[in-house]
Amino acid sequence: MKTILPIHLLIIFLILLAISAILTWSGFDGVAWLKHFRNFAALFLSGYILSLILKKSLHTDPSRLEHRIITLLILFLLFDSIFPWWIFFMLGALTEALQRLIRTRSGPILNPAALAAFIFGAAGYHPSWWGISFPPSIPIIQGGISIAMFLTLPFAGYVAYRYQKLPIVFSFIASFILAYLIIFGKAPLSLLLEGVIAFFLLVMVIEPKTSPVTAKDQYVYGAIVGLGVPVGMYLGAVDAILLSLLLANLYTARNFLLRHERERYAR
DSSP, X not given: OOOOOHHHHHHHHHHHHHHHHHHHHHTTOHHHHHHHHHHHHHHHHHHHHHHHHHHHHTOXXXXXXXXXXXXXXXXXXXXXXXXXXXXXXXXXXXXXHHHHHSEETTEESSXXXXXXXXXXXXXXOOOOOTTTSOSOEETTXXXXXXXXXXXXXXXXXXXXXXXXXXXXXXXXXXXXXXXXXXXXXXXXXXXXXXXHHHHIIIIIITOTTTSOSSHHHHHHHHHHHHHHHHHHHHHTOTTHHHHHHHHHHHHHHHHHHHHHHHHHHHO
């Protein structure tokens, strides 16, 4: 029996999460479902149209279909349908431009979904992460655990394992707990299990194109993100979660460029 690829499993998970979120917030309201469909269509079409323009004008290669779908599903889950349709159209176009223009030979320098969401948040259109953590909440701990976690942990956790990114996960959790304890004087158990941080870590932080390959670099990368989130919260950053990831992406890009320079001079 052929084993399903991690990238396809991730797409299945994101689709299931999106459907679960819509059912939770909107039930079987046909108008609400049409609005969600319109928003995703706006994300997809704007990015696709811009990719064709960039391919013709700048001769850039279009994204692999699976990568495009994953990025757009993440944006769809981050931005609430309360925003007008043109926000999603602009968001899809901006994300496509960022991942096609800000890149090295190996791929985008910064996580495209995180960068686009951060830019829109800085402009006043803050991602609500509506499709990441939603009721019902299971009262296992104080504050409860979102039912979404029962999709995120097995699906996204297994994808992180298949992508060989577990050092990032362990490093993030250890550094995040330590930094949060030092800064806020309490354990962040509810934050780790509420849903948003788990999705952020297991889907966005471990993204293969913008995260390190070697275990050593993965530990450093995970620590940068794990330390950055509570520090950013304490300093009142616009979006501490996304900002910490973007800073860690720069570490990965720096290592790639240094490695490229060493290889060039070794020839």
